[in-house]
Amino acid sequence: MSRAVTRRRRQRALRIAVLGVVGVFLAYPLYALFEFSIRFPLTGAYSVDAWTRLFGAGDGARLQPLYTGLVNSLLIAVLTLSLMFALLLPTMVWVRLRLPRLNRVVEFLCLLPLTLPAIVLVVGLVPVYRFIATRLLDTHAVWLSFAYVVLVLPFAYRALDAGLSAIDVRTLVAAARSLGASWPTVVARVLLPNLRGAVASAAFISIAVVLGEFTIARMLARENLQTGVMLVNQAAPQVAAAVSLLTLLFGIALLVGLSYITNRAHRRPRRRDS
């Protein structure tokens, strides 16, 4: 057996070992959560009672905060994504086309929320939400999306920026316009199809952030999935564990989906030499 083959085998073994360790490190908490949801803490007896209560109809009243929180979080996610894309995508395209000197400024503003802890944001958001609740709208949790748009900006910006950098936006827009395309057509038929991966990345990461957000919702006394999990945890901790596990698995599924879409986008044939 040649030395090259031996080296390749060693490298493969090392790769598997590293992946194994990382896999265990990430998967063990999920397993622990799952075990907690099926093993009664006092007796140690195993039961799927928490899962049947979660999906059954018998325990509706006690689990109501959870259902309300889930529905609210999904509504918030939809509104957050709509607002974020409506705000960010045209801005980023416009800045690239017409105001490239402002690119750094937009980047700085979008990444700023990363540097602010949620608790600090809440301090600033309390009077804003008081105004929203009393003067503009109401206290419904769905209006948390205004704050969440700010929270997801850094992640969405990064994803869209990578997508826009991968295509020649100026030329594609100019080509489409000169062929007779209106601005909505340019966005719908030229930009979005070429930014599919980036838009999916931005959407998935934003959904993951929205579904996992707790601090702002709790401090502003709004109900979302995470506050619902916390409330249910006080009365039915095993059900709360089951919900947390499902939320995490949903997040993982989103990220795997994201990785799949991104890989497909990158798997285009290579350019031939001219």
Place this chain on the structure above:
Amino acid sequence: MTPTPGAVAVELRALRRSFGSVVALDDLDLDIAPGELVALLGPSGCGKTTALRVLSGLEEADSGQVLVGGRDITHVPPNKRSMAMVFQSYSLFPHLTAAGNIDFALSLRRVDRARRRGIIDHHLDLVGLGSHHDRFPTELSGGQQQRVALARALASNPEVLLLDEPLSALDAQVRVQLRDEIRRIQLELGTTTLFVTHDQGEALAMADRVGVMRAGRLEQISAPRDLYERPVNEFVAQFIGSTNRIHGRVSAGHVRVLGEWLPVLPGSPTEGAGVALVRPERLSVTPAVHAADERGFEGTVRQVSFLGDHARVYVTLHDDTELQAFVHSRDTHGLGLGERVLVAVDKAPVLVTA
């Protein structure tokens, strides 16, 4: 040139466009006849691409007028202008195949779905890519991508075709081939075309007329041969091709250069000392040994650059004037480094500068 039926004229009237303190177009006037191919040539930053983009509507002029077929379209958005553009960088939509790209253009012009397939086939055949319908841009070479871009532009049946240095990203061989193809197709379809390039070879080879721009203004616009042989000023003479600067004396519409009286072109001084701008191919260089009885000024060969079918011979005259001449390759015997030679000049008209 016979006007092509259905082709439109283009008029740019006193166009001005500034970017901050930089004036890109300075009262630019340009007329393009129906079916004509005009090339704009000039150094970087002279405003040629800005002129093209203003005509396309992608850039707005600060003042002035754009007229196509007599209609004022100065403030018409680009998507309503019935023009199509081929760009320097590859502009095919990456998510669409070659046929898909052309179909995109046809759908925007509201061409009936049933007719589209035929038009796509015809235009891909026209650019020699009849078998590449289903190829994505990443599966095509640079030259093929530009061909598809040209097919896409032409398929939309534009009133005006705009070419923004479409060949500059290609290698030399493909460039020459595609250059000839574009001209063939343009002549076949008779579409009024504005072509922007920094490559004078391309401009001279393809265009009906070539405009030379400097600092946002058109210095001269003429047929390629006129532009080359009858430049109106020193900038044009120096920018197009090569020139020798030879001191001489002007008198009665002629200039005395290398012992000959040459007629001067309009724009030259009428009397007194001046510098004649003489093209290298207007000079002949012969070995002094074999030309004892021939006319010419004596000099010494300083350098010879072999360029295939001809050679560029650099000669220093006895008064230290440096000259360059084009000599057919077969006539370069005896023109070695340091050889004594005789330089003579044709009696063609020349431009003289003060």
